Amino acid sequence: MSVVDQAPTSSDMRHDSSTAMTLAALATATGPAASDLRVRLRGYITLLADPAQEYADALTPPGPGR
Structure with missing residues (x-):
């Protein structure tokens, strides 16, 4: 995270996701x-x-199928 004890930013998530994909491609995802x-x-x-x-629930109309 960018700042200790604060919510991660989209940039943090993007960076970590990219790093995870790189590690997976290199088969070195250990340590x-x-x-x-x-x-x-x-x-x-x-x-x-x-x-x-919550977002998904808002998209689905209430009814017997729920």
């Missing part, structure tokens, strides 16, 4: 740096899951 990266990526997913669900 402390890769582990820290995985923790950050999981955190981004957790952070965005609830707002994504």
Whole structure:
């Protein structure tokens, strides 16, 4: 993250995603740096899951199919 204890920016997420893809392509996704990266990526997913669900719920009209 850009600043300790603050929400990550889209730039942080983009950089970490790019780094993860590079590590995967090089088949070197091991060690402390890769582990820290995985923790950050999981955190981004957790952070965005609830707002994504709320958005999806708003797109779906209420009714018997829900």
